[in-house]
Amino acid sequence: MPKYDLLRIPLLRKTLESRWPQLILRAAALGGFAIAILAGLLGTRVGNHNFAIVVVWIAWWAALMLLAVPLLGRGWCAICPIPMPGEWLQNGAALGPVQDGSRHGRSLKRFPKSFRNIWMQNVAFTLLALFSAVILTRPSVTGWILLGMLLVAVGASLVYERRTFCRYICPVGGFIGLYSQLAPLELRVVDTKICAAHKEKSCYRGNAEGYGCPWDVFPGGLAVNTNCGLCMECLRTCEYDNIALNLRAPGADLDPPHGLKLDEAYKAFIMLGSALVYSAVMLGPWGALKTAAYSIGSPAWWGYALGLLVLIWGLLPGLFYLTTRAAQALAPVRLPPRKLFARYAAALIPLGLTAWIAFSISFVFANISYLWPVLSDPFGWGWDLFGTAGAGWTPYLSLAVPMLQVVVLLGGLFWSGRTAAKIAAEQGARRHVWPVTGFNTLVTIGLLWLLVG
Template sequence: MSRKKILLTIILAFAVAVAVPLSLRLLPHESDTHVIDFTAKKYGYEPGRIVVKKGDTVILRPTSLDVTHGFLLDGYDLEAIIKQQGLAYLKYTWTDDEGKLHSDWDKVREIEFLADKRGKFTFRCNQTCGNLHPFMTGELVVQTNTPYHLAVSLSLWLTISLLLWFSSGSVSHRPRSRRINLLEAVPLLKRAVKARSFQFLVILPNLVFFYLFVLSALWGSPVGNRNIAIIFVWILWWALLKTVLLPLGGRVWCLICPLPAPGEWVARKTISAVRYLEKPLRGMHHRFLGLNKDWPTNLGNIWLQNALFLVLISFGIILLTRPVATAIVFLVILALTLGLSIVYRGRVFCLYLCPVGGFLGTYSMASCTELRAVDPEVCKEHKEKCCLVGGEDGWGCPWGQYVGKMDRNNYCGLCTECIKSCPKDNVSIFLRPFGSDRKLKSLDEVFNVLIMLMVALVFTITMLGPWSEIKQAANVTESRQLMSFFAYLAGVMSLTVVLFPGIFLLASKTAQSLAGGKVGWREVAYRAAYIFIPVGIFVWIAFSLPQVMINYSYIFSVLSDPLGLGWDLLGTADYPFKPFYPETIPAIQGVLVLTGLFFGLTRGFSSFSDLISGRSERIRAMIVPSLLALAVVNLFLKLYMG
């Protein structure tokens, strides 16, 4: 098919993809009234999911089976307090003669409303009721759910259109060389990163916060949403990391991370100066405090990081809601980094153990920033390789990277030492298009990508879904249901390390044979897995979005009362809980997930270019991984919008 015909087909298909979901709205239906016995119990509602049609009347008969709960329905301006024995208070508002808004509560036995908006709307508890209170939610689905149908239809259209577009040969499959030398463009930034004190100064504020958080987590309020450690680490930091730092700056968090810094300073016996050794000691011009050992070669991969990440997420909901658990994790990491730094040279914790570091590495491949040699030819000529072994102006790379050959972001912690140590001024930071490093190089990296994607799925189901049994099973320290917890763990592990990787490897083998079987399945798997990096980044952003849009008010509260001790330093301790346009969340999540699919497929296709030269073989290799990505994306669309 000619390029013009392909373009026309894509445009026509788009019209169909939009028209079909819209036409479903025209199907006739009779309005109904639904009378529902509605119970609230830690940490969910029964029924957790209410499905009605637009125009139906819903009458809830609420009661709480344990403590007082709230009921706040997104998009419907409906708020109630649910007490025991069928008693509830419904909020109502009125405006007085001077235009001032007032509100009060009506004692009621029923909550009635007209389902007059289509889509999915979350109802949530807004009366702090226990550890998992922020995750106590349910769903109202008003059919026909046009936003969801539209998203599903567009995901299909996008996948088919992109495969067609690839076949037109219009996609540039060479890695883009367009990049901007940031240090050249912003001389002030160059002066800053060249300063010896740069890293110390950017870590310092984080270090202060870190110790404040540990103190607050140990001695402050045990209620998660009243404790600054939980709010700042698991809501603000996590969302910032996923939505801004990682996609834009790659591993820039590692530059400012306060956890390994004390260990590094101890090992170097200095905070910012360089201690240069004229005669190298086992390849480096530095002697560190302690044993100066090198990390065992057979552990020089990210399998341990994958395993530790899985251990951590097994207790994810506990970590996110119990300040003391967060403090324990911080202190264990701090002790580990200190211990390791006096045994091994360099950032071995960051490279091989940090549970966060694993996905920071793989996801940073897609980021819009890279640190590279300005001219690799200059590196070839320069025998001393100061960036790697150290120079008088900078420490040898603590991450063991040689900039002259660095072609991916994975294992560069952006510490900026090489920018200082390079006597040729040949290292810089560049801005580049999203998704520029396209080569996974080993199965541990592939597994990391797959695990991250499935963990996003598990977290979405556990934390954002309406299934209280799953929340209770994960919440073992409170529910004490050991058997349910083990069943939950078994489910999580089977999905993340057996089922999805199994399906993925099968898809890669099928892709390999569809592509003609001339290339190895591992090589195909390395490229196909790349598709799930942009998809993963965007589904994590979609997951983090409600955490911030719903819970941002807690940020103001804890800033005024950081230890949860009843202070009101800024006068915002009682900042009202008011989600920020929560009814828009499913639509934004839909757009994010579809954006991830677009970047995943386009960058994935380019990733195949250095492996399979024939265009039609390359497209055949893409078909099955693309369908798998489409299926995964639709799982997320169902959870977020359906």
């Protein structure tokens, strides 16, 4: 499929070059974020009547997993409110640079090299997963978590240059980056030779028109979406109009697949394993499992926590490692086992995203009707701002949801199989595809059993 540069549309180019539309969206998001924190800390204790729980964990999650990530990749990151206050303090401005953008942040440190990966994000997401039954249901805990993320982001912006929090710490940013490889949208340069010849590298360093890339990326070297936050600073700073925002075939970053680093490979397992665990805990009929996940500190919770950690950090990666060893035995290639493991982990990306979509479909359609009363009464204090406070709970599409889940999961399995086939083709070892796809199929059957069984 040929790519189409959306920046050829003059209105869109002007809209994205201007800082105002983005600022308005981010300010609205920041307003919602602030209400979520306040509602979490001050509002009703009843989760499904509190703005913090319903808007963040149902409405925002639905928008993120069902629309933003599959269609726009890191599109959410472009308007995320969490790094905003820190960025304002770092830049000394809410809009464009008040002085030459290349002079900003010179006094700030680079994030330590040993942490310039997504291991911290993997750990942060694991911690959220361990306490998710409480975080997702108790407004005060959600409020503290959101406030904590805001403070950590501000702190990171004051000590370290650029968007260190987003790139290396944010528990959500890691998986958005991984799955953004599947999006039908990419920011790239039009001609890499222009970038190579451009000594100033203003897209990375900044100039009078804007800041150097907040995501610490040199756009001329972008090959995959993972670390591009679609913030559009490079569009503003590029002196040669050499930035393109391409519509492309979905998953073009996997065609051919770029090998994952070990931290990214682990992210794929953490996400896939979490989708399995969440499907069992939140959508399954096992009350004891739900209670175990909720009763933090109890022996049952320790059992749950141990099971989760073993599954996502040990069992799934371990089985996949054995799978790649079996592939190696079927058709030996000159690649260390660890690299082969990380390379084939790219095949888990489509399955992981579709697993989360399938899980979210069920959770979101059953609970999104809690949104209408909460919009009118965000704190649960008896307000009725829009006349919807009395709207009752109604699950939507309950008959269609299982079919949708099956279609999405099977699509993900097929996509993952094709990806595995491409990786095998790259290795010149066509037999590798069978064990890897067999692993994916077993995981898919497990998900099917949990979701529609």
